[in-house]
Every structure is written in C-alpha cells, then in structure tokens.
Amino acid sequence: TEQGIMATPHAQRSAAELRVRLTPSFDMFPIVELIDEIESALKTPVQATVKREDEQAFAELNGANLMFCEDAGRRIQTALNKDDRILDFWARCTHYESLHPHNAVAVVTKGIEGGYVAGAGAPVRLELSRT
Secondary structure (H helix, E strand, C coil), X not given: CCCCCCCCCCCCXXXXXXXXXXXXXXXXXXXXXXXXXXXXXXXXXXXXXXXXHXXXXXXXXXXXXXXXXXXXXXXXXXXXXXXXXXXXXXXEEEECCCCCCCCEEEEEECCCCCCCCCCCCCCCCCCCCEX
C-alpha cells in the first residue's frame, strides 16, 4: 500500500479447542504446561489484553507466523504427539473469517484405534480424562 503496510488476509482471529487423554502418571492436571506447549508450537501466544504500544510488535509477530487452520492443526498435532503424557487427543482449529461467509476449520487427532475421531462433534472447552 502507499503507507508501506503489508496486507495479511489470513491474520483473522483464531481459536483452538482441545480434548486430551492423559497418562495417570501425574498428580495435577498440567494445564499451564499444555497451554505453553501449544503456544510454543503456534509461535504466537494468546493475548487477552494488549497495551497500545505493544500492539505493533504483537501484529508483527503474528504477521511473521501466518498460517492456515490446517497448518495450525498440524503444528498442534506434532507438539502433542511428542508429549509422552498424552495418550490421545482431538484438536479443532477455527479461523474466524472476515472476508468469507464461513469459517475455516481443521480437526486433527492422534489417530489411535478406539481413540478420538475427527467427526466427534463440538468438544467442551476443557475435558479432563484419565485412563
């Protein structure tokens, strides 16, 4: 553009919903570690509030890590497959489209026999499950 601003059409708001089945080898549910693991895989941490002076840096970080929902799903899948505490998982990544009349959605699973399947429907925001 004339202002030297690069357009980023895939920088819309996104959300990831997860279901995990964990090994019984821990005393407390590692929610903070799990969130950190996912944020690290996606390269862009969740920002509940951003100060105006930090907004540009946050936008640049997001702009440097553009991805489709399928890319986000694969990154989450790779990260969770490496975590020995996780027996099974289901993750849905949704990009809330601003240019199209529909959202973009990708669902990934661990793919184990008898485990979560992609068409399992809408999950609760957090499901604690020990097997």
